[in-house]
Amino acid sequence: MSSETIWYKSGARPVSSGNYTTVLEKRAKSGIAWEWMGRVDTSGQIDFTWKFYWDELRSQGVDDITGHITVSSTNNRFTATTINVKITEDNQEITKVVEGGYKSYNVYFEYFLTTHYAPVLEKPSDEEMFAPSEQNDSILVVEGKKLHVNKTFLSYHSEYFRALFSSNFKEGQMDEIPIGDVSYEDFALLLSNFYPIQVFPTDKTVEKLLELARRFLVSSATRSAEYHLLNVSRIKNEKMLWMADQYVMPTLLEKCIRRLDTTDKAKKMKQSEEFEKLSDKTKSIILYRLLDLI
Structure with a gap:
């Protein structure tokens, strides 16, 4: 723009x-x-x-x-x-x-x-990311589309894939492994965060990335999302605080709570729709913060 x-x-x-x-x-x-x-x-x-x-x-x-x-x-x-x-x-x-x-x-x-x-970096096309190559030794199938991937690389980044490719699971012996209950677009978003080269999160993608990182146990994607939220994001503090609580990002949570440095900001957080979604522990921290400011 x-x-x-x-x-x-x-x-x-x-x-x-x-x-x-x-x-x-x-x-x-x-x-x-x-x-x-x-x-x-x-x-x-x-x-x-x-x-x-x-x-x-x-x-x-x-x-x-x-x-x-x-x-x-x-x-x-x-x-x-x-x-x-x-x-x-x-x-x-x-x-x-x-x-x-x-x-x-x-x-x-x-x-x-x-x-x-802020400049928006274009990610490689899905065809380039998941094309057959000598390095790719497995095929994942999402919504009927084939993704050629490297087992070792995905296993290094994700406990989910480590288990999936294990000989203890039937999928580890399959030539093509189906991945259900996820759209091709969302799955490509997750993998593009670390495979084959990293595409950084944006404010439009960070919440979905956190959701996928939790499901597929990709801790590096969670760290990448937290870095974006800590240093780059323009998302409002109320929603950011909820994400920090929901996806267990303690450094981000601490920063968001420090931002509640006036009674107006603390009250705005308490009256927001995100407040009701918070854990009881985080709600208590905010309420104590509000009392300290009064």
């Missing part, structure tokens, strides 16, 4: 000296929401802060947002100031101190922000 540049210009807002920061504006446009704040100190210096929220864009594959913000005064009480920005986290703060010398100002800002999407 191509990048998009978003332009916005605010109206003029008054800001004056005082003990508290003033919220000048709360708005949203094209998947980006923000809160703009300002405070004038006793010397006339203005402290500006912008908080940007863009979970919606993150869930659509946006990796980061770059551009600039220019803040100005309608009565030219300070020189228009431009801030270059790179936004990589939701709820990220951008701050700027502007020198002035007055007790009050009328201020406005405009921005040009460009969304950047």
Whole structure:
């Protein structure tokens, strides 16, 4: 998906000296929401802060947002100031101190922000992945389609396949082994995570991959999914926490619970549909977290 540049210009807002920061504006446009704040100190210096929220864009594959913000005064009480920005986290703060010398100002800002999407790597075609070769010594059949695979390689990555190819099971003696109760597309997704070369998970595939990894006992696929969720994913914290609990990923679970760092976030988790699906142990951790924040 191509990048998009978003332009916005605010109206003029008054800001004056005082003990508290003033919220000048709360708005949203094209998947980006923000809160703009300002405070004038006793010397006339203005402290500006912008908080940007863009979970919606993150869930659509946006990796980061770059551009600039220019803040100005309608009565030219300070020189228009431009801030270059790179936004990589939701709820990220951008701050700027502007020198002035007055007790009050009328201020406005405009921005040009460009969304950047994470690159999507194309996986090899299924025909290439599962074609006959000298290295492949077994055939799996899924929905009538034949997958030529290497027994040793699959057995190394999966206890399920280790048992399946064992001489103790009748399937281990078969020329073609049927795999039931799974679609060809899903089974190819699982194998492509480690066979013959790794195709990394995406936010669209990670939940299905975890489900398949549990069924077919592929621990490396679970680790790959957890790495994606820890470092790359834009999935909302509520759903991510549920996946961490459901598929036993303790490092991810700890990170998701640390993100519940305000009462609003903790309450949002408790009121989400994912909360009812959690284990009793994880529910208790969240409720204690909420009590600590109150």
